[in-house]
Amino acid sequence: xxxxxxxxxxxxxxxxxxxxxxxxxxxxxxxxxxxxxxxxxxxxxxxxxxxxxxxxxxxxxxxxxxxxxxxxxxxxxxxxxxxxxxxxxxxxxxxxxxxxxxxxxxxxxxxxxxxxxxxxxxxxxxxxxxxxxxxxxxxxxxxxxxxxxxxxxxxxxxxxxxxxxxxxxxxxxxxxxxxxxxxxxxxxxxxxxxxxxxxxxxxxxxxxxxxxxxxxxxxxxxxxxxxxxxxxxxxxxxxxxxxxxxxxxxxxxxxxxxxxxxxxxxxxxxxxxxxxxxxxxxxxxxxxxxxxxxxxxxxxxxxxxxxxxxxxxxxxxxxxxxxxxxxxxxx
Numbered sequence: 116x117x118x119x120x121x122x123x124x125x126x127x128x129x130x131x132x133x134x135x136x137x138x139x140x141x142x143x144x145x146x147x148x149x150x151x152x153x154x155x156x157x158x159x160x161x162x163x164x165x166x167x168x169x170x171x172x173x174x175x176x177x178x179x180x181x182x183x184x185x186x187x188x189x190x191x192x193x194x195x196x197x198x199x200x201x202x203x204x205x206x207x208x209x210x211x212x213x214x215x216x217x218x219x220x221x222x223x224x225x226x227x228x229x230x231x232x233x234x235x236x237x238x239x240x241x242x243x244x245x246x247x248x249x250x251x252x253x254x255x256x257x258x259x260x261x262x263x264x265x266x267x268x269x270x271x272x273x274x275x276x277x278x279x280x281x282x283x284x285x286x287x288x289x290x291x292x293x294x295x296x297x298x299x300x301x302x303x304x305x306x307x308x309x310x311x312x313x314x315x316x317x318x319x320x321x322x323x324x325x326x327x328x329x330x331x332x333x334x335x336x337x338x339x340x341x342x343x344x345x346x347x348x349x350x351x352x353x354x355x356x357x358x359x360x361x362x363x364x365x366x367x368x369x370x371x372x373x374x375x376x377x378x379x380x381x382x383x384x385x386x387x388x389x390x391x392x393x394x395x396x397x398x399x400x401x402x403x404x405x406x407x408x409x410x411x412x413x414x415x416x417x418x419x420x421x422x423x424x425x426x427x428x429x430x431x432x433x434x435x436x437x438x439x440x441x442x443x444x445x446x
Contacts, residue, residue: 139425140435143417147398151180152439155213159206165198169206173213181368181397186406190216214437220402221429229413229427232357232385238270238315240323240348240355243388244341244378245362247278247329250390250416254362255324256288257424258414263292267321272311273298274344277328285326295320304328305343312351325356331377338381345382358385360413365392365400372400375408386413389427393417401432 141148154176162169170191177187193216194209203209233239241258245251252275259269271289273296275281282298289296297311308325315323327344330337348355361384363371371389378384392398392415401412412427 133431136425136428137431137434139417139423140428140431141438143393143415143423144398144432144435146393146396147180148436148439150396151176151399152437154179155210156439159210162206164204165206165209170195177399179397180399181395181403182399183369183372183403183407186220186403189406190220193219214433217402217436218429218433221405229386229411231413234352234355234357237352238312238320238323238355239357240312240315240325240352241358241360242325242327242341242344242348242356243360243362244327244382244384245329245388246331246374249329249362249364249367251275251329251362252281252284252288252326254360254388254390254414254416254424255285255326256292257416257421259288259292259294259322259324260421261424262322263294268319269294269322269324270311270315270318270320271296272308272323272325273300274304274308274311275326275328276300276302276304276307277330281326281328304340305347308344309347309351312348312355316351331374334377334381341382358413359383360386360388361410362388362390363404365389365398365416366395368395368397368400369403372404372407375404375410379408379410384408384410386411388412388414388416388424390416390424393423398436401427 158172158176174187174191177190178184194212197212198209203212231239231241243251243255255271259271262269271285271294273282273285282300286296286298297307297314299307312323345356359382361375361378363374365371375387387404387410389401389412404412415425415427417423417425
């Protein structure tokens with residue numbers, strides 16, 4: 116039996132108010148945890164002592180969890196270095212080091228900011244980008260729901276005037292949440308955004324959440340369109356948009372990383388929203404995205420309900436991912 120130091124610390128940090136949040140993480144990461152930690156536990160039982168064969172099998176498990184080949188190679192190198200430096204002999208002892216190093220992969224030397232960058236002098240403008248079908252409009256609805264619960268005055272802007280049904284979908288959310296919306300399918304997206312941001316300034320809204328079209332096939336057109344949107348917003352509110360959140364479907368795995376790289380080339384992405392994390396056994400995508408593109412994950416989707424979209428917390432994520440392993444060690 117080993118002392119799971121990181122888990123002990125996390126338990127102290129996660130106070131009673133966080134227990135419900137921890138439960139949501141735990142439930143939402145169940146598919147990944149069942150697949151990942153059960154394989155890790157079996158690997159530990161199979162290899163009493165650390166060997167090259169152990170590392171090869173661990174590499175496979177990590178790649179299957181969608182952590183990404185390059186990240187995994189660096190991760191294995193770090194583990195090997197620590198094994199040598201700290202004279203670790205047993206695979207059981209190495210499990211805690213694996214947890215520690217996963218935490219370090221995400222945090223690195225950065226100061227992780229997972230909250231929305233708020234504008235202290237007027238409306239906070241958040242632009243949502245991402246390909247079609249990733250849950251962009253639903254994400255906007257869920258974030259609007261949470262902001263309204265906090266007592267904020269929220270305005271939705273239907274800036275996707277291309278996809279059939281996109282405006283209607285956002286209008287449905289506005290109706291459901293009793294939130295105002297600015298939309299006009301006949302207008303150019305930037306004109307709709309101009310109307311929306313102008314309204315937000317005049318009527319003292321706290322937040323403006325803007326939907327955009329998700330056509331990545333023609334990067335040049337999309338880049339020009341986003342550039343125009345950013346200029347329009349920036350003219351009305353200095354230093355806006357305050358956030359550009361890229362929405363990615365976690366079930367698409369490594370394809371999500373390709374999307375992140377493509378959008379990073381055409382606009383200033385400040386944060387990532389990973390939807391449908393509860394629907395995949397490859398939850399390691401959270402670590403892979405941060406490592407590959409250096410953009411923090413700001414929200415994760417862990418279920419269908421409005422309250423299941425969570426502000427991302429690396430400690431709760433790590434705890435939710437390795438919870439079964441900790442329980443085994445306590446037996």
